[in-house]
Amino acid sequence: MTVPSVPQQRSVPGQEPAAATGWTPTRALGRAVLLTGLLLVAAVVLGRIDLIVLAAPFALGTAYALRRRPVALPQVWVEADDGHLVEGGELTGAVTVGNPDVVAYELVVLRTRVSPWLRIERVGFAGAGAAGGGSVADRPFVTSVPTASAIDLELSGSALRWGRHPVGPAGARVATAGGLLVSRAVITDPVRVRVYPKTEPFEAVEAMPRAAGLVGAHHSRRPGEGGELAGVRVFAPGDRLRRIDWRVSLRARQLHVAATLSDRDAEVVVLLDVLAEAGRSGGVSGAASVLDTTVRASAAIAEHYLHRGDRVSLLEYGPAARRLRPGAGRRQYLTVLEWLLDVRVEASPHEPYDQVFGPQLLSADALVVVLTPLLDERSAQMLARLARSGRFVVAVDTLPADLAPPKDRGWAEVAYRLWRLDRDTMIAQLREHGVPVVRWAGAGSLDQVLRDVARLATAPRVGGR
Template sequence: MPEWRPHGTTTRRLGRWESTAAHQRAIVLAAAGAIVAVIGRRPDLLVIVTPLVVAALWGHLARPRVEVTGTAHLGDTTLREGAVTGLRVSTEPTLPELHGIVTLAQAPWVERKPSGGIAELEDGAATLGVRSTRWGRRRVGTVSIALTSAWGAFRAGPLDLPDLDAATLPVPASFDASAPTPHPRGIVGLNRSNRPGSGSEFNTIRQFHPGDRLRRIHWPVSLRTGALHVTSTFTDEDAHVFLLVDCLSDLGPREGIDGRPTSLDVTVRAAGAISEHFLRSNDRLTLRTVGAAEVPTLGVGSGTNHLRRVLDTLAAISPATERRDTGERAIRGVDPNALCLVLSPLIDPTMVALAHTLAVRGMTVVVVDTFPDHLVADPTNVYAALAWRMRLLSRNAEVHALRQRGVPVVPWRGAGSLDQVLRDIARRASAPRMARR
C-alpha cells in the first residue's frame, strides 16, 4: 500500500480574463444612449451616458493581459486535535488595481476563522485560520479564488483549487503509571530487573572486584572495614508492550475535541497516551488494529520517532471499514513475554474472543474498557440510554468470564488507570511457582 502523504500546497491557473455582465451592460447602455442622443438630438442624454462611456473605456484599457496563478499553502499539514494553523492564499503576478475574494468551503471537523470562510486579497495575498476538531485524515476544504479588474470590468474565476489534505493526530489523554512494566527482557530501559548489573536501582554493598568503577566506591564502609567496598545495582531493562485497538465500531455522537467523546475517541486517545508513556520510558511497543482497512502495518519500535509513527497510524483509522476482520492476523507473531493491552468498549464479541485467545496462549493480558459513560446517562435520549443499559447487562457477563480466566478488565479513567493492575501483575510474576522435579 503506498504511503499516504498530506498535500499542503496546491496551485492552479485561474484561466482567461472574461468581461463581466456589468462591463457589458455599461457598453450596451453607453452605445444605445449615444445613438438615441444623436438621432433624437438630445445632448442632455449624451451627458447622462458619459460616465458609462468613461467607465467602460477605462475598464477596457485597464484590463489584465496576463494569466494569474492562484496558490494555497497550509501552514502545518500535521496538527493535533484543537490546534489552529494558517491557510495562506496568494496570486502571481500581483497586478495593480486588482480586487479578489477567497472563500474556504465548510468541511467536516474543520472550523474556519473567520467563521464565514471569506477573506479579501490584499496585495495579492490573504490568510485564513483553520482549526481541526477531531483526529483523522481529511480534506481541509475547497479553496475558491475570484479576481476582478478595475471598475469590475473583467474577472477571472471563481475557480476551485485542488483540495488540501491534513492529518490530525489524536491528543493523548492524561496518563502516567508509577507501577513497573512486567516482564522486562531487553537491554535498555527504565524497568528494574531481578539480576545485578549496571543500573540505577540500589542492590547491596559488596567488596571491590577488578573492573568495578571507582565512582561506585562506598567510602564510609570502606574506611570502617579497611577494605574497598562498592555499591551494586540492579540492571535496567526494557519491556515489550503490545497494543490491540478495537476499530470495529464508533459508539456515540461525534462531537469532536470540544464535545463528548465517542468510544473510538476514548480508545484512540487512550492508545496515544499509553504509547507516549511507555515509549518515553524506552520500552518497545507494537500497535495492531482490528476492523479498520488500509491502516499501515507498524512493527516493533521505541523512542519518540516511533511515537510519531504510532500517532500517524492512529490517525489513519476509519472505523468499521473491515467488518470481516477476525483479528487473527493482528495477534499473529506476538512476543510471548509482551504485556498485551486490549483497548475496546467490549461491545463486539470479536474483541472478547481475542482477549480469551491471548490469555489461553499464556500471555499477560489486560483489557482496557473504553466504553463512554455518557451513553447510559444521556438525559436528551432516554430510550437510547435505556437500550445501552440493557446491552451492558449482557456485556457484564462477558466481562465476568474474562475475569474468571484471570484477565483483568480496567475502565479507562486517565492517569493512574493501570497502576494497580500493573503492580498486581509484577507481584504475580515475581511470586514463587510450583514446578515439577
C-alpha cells in the same frame, strides 16, 4: 508584496482553459453596449442629433474602461502553520490572492472552506484589521489587489480535535475594467493541518511483568548489573572488585559484595480495537467518543513507556491491519503520533486478520495493552485468545462512562439495559479467563492491573505431566 511562485491552479469542472474563457463580460457591459446601440439607431431613424450626444458618454466610458484588458487570471494559494500543533493549540494560516497582471483587480471576492474541527475566530486581510466572534471563515471576503502584488487573508483560531484537517479549498473571482469584466472562479487545492492528540497524564509505577532486553529502567527480579540493591553476600569468584562492601567486610573479616538487580527494558504493544465507534466527539473540551479515548490513551501510554526507555509498537485490530514496528526514543514517539492521525473506525463482517497472534508481531515477553470498547463479540474472543497464548494482556475499556441510553419510546430502553447486562457478563468472563479489564482514567489507570499481572508472572507454573 511580490507574487511568489504558486502551485498549479485547477479550474472549475466543465470550463475551458483560462486562455480561451478566462474573462467574461458582465451584465453591466451588456447594458452599456445595448443602450449605446439603441440610442444610435434611434438617432439615425428619427434624425435627432441630441440622441447621439446622449449616447456619447456611455460609449466613451465603456471604451475607456476597456482600454486595458486583463490577461492573466488571479492566483490563489493556502498556507497553514506546519508546526507541532496539539489539540487546543493556536492555529495560524493564510489564504493569499495574487495579481500577476498589469491591470489592477478592482474587486476580489475570496472564500475558503475550513474543517469544522478548526475553529477560526479571527479573519482579516493583512493590515486591514480583523473580524472576531465565532467561526467566520466560511463567508466571502472582499478586497482589491494592485498590479504585481498579493493580499493575505489571515486566519487564526484553535484546533478542537486530533486528525488531519483541511484548510481549503479556496476560491477567488475578480472584477476589473470598472466592473465590466469578471474572471472565472479560480480554485486551489486544500492543505492538511496535522493536529496531534492531547496526551492525557499517565503514570504507571508498577514493575513490568517480564523484561525482554538487557538494558532499561525496569528493575527485574533477577540478579545482575543494575542500580537496585538486592542485598549483601559473601564474595565469590567472578565478582567485581568495585562491588566490595568494605564496611561489612571489615566488620565480618571476610569479603562481602553488594548484590544488585539487573535493569531490563520491556516491549509494550498497544493494540487498538477499531471495529466499532460509540459516543459523539465534542473536541478537546467536550465529550470523548470511543475513538477519541483510544487515540489519546494510546499516545499517553506510548509517551510514558518510551520516556522510560522501553520499546513500543502499535497494532490495529480491524480490516486495515495497520502496524507500527517497535522502536524506542523520541523519534519513535513522533512516529507514533503520526501513525495515530490515520486511525479510523472500519466495521467489517469478516474476521479481522489472525496475524496479530503470531510470534512475529507479538513476542512472548511483551505487555499487550488492548484498547477496546468491547462492543463486538470478536473483540472479546481476541482477548481470550491472547490470554490462552500465554501473553500478558491488559484490556482498557474505552466505552464512555456517560453513554446515554436511547430516548425512543417502546422497547429501546429495555434493550439498552439488556445489552448492558450482557456486556457486564462478557467482562466478567474475560476476568475469569485471566484478562484484567480496567476503565481508562488517566494517571494511575493501570497501576493495580500491572501489579496483578506482575504477580502472576512471578508465580510458579504447574508443569504438565
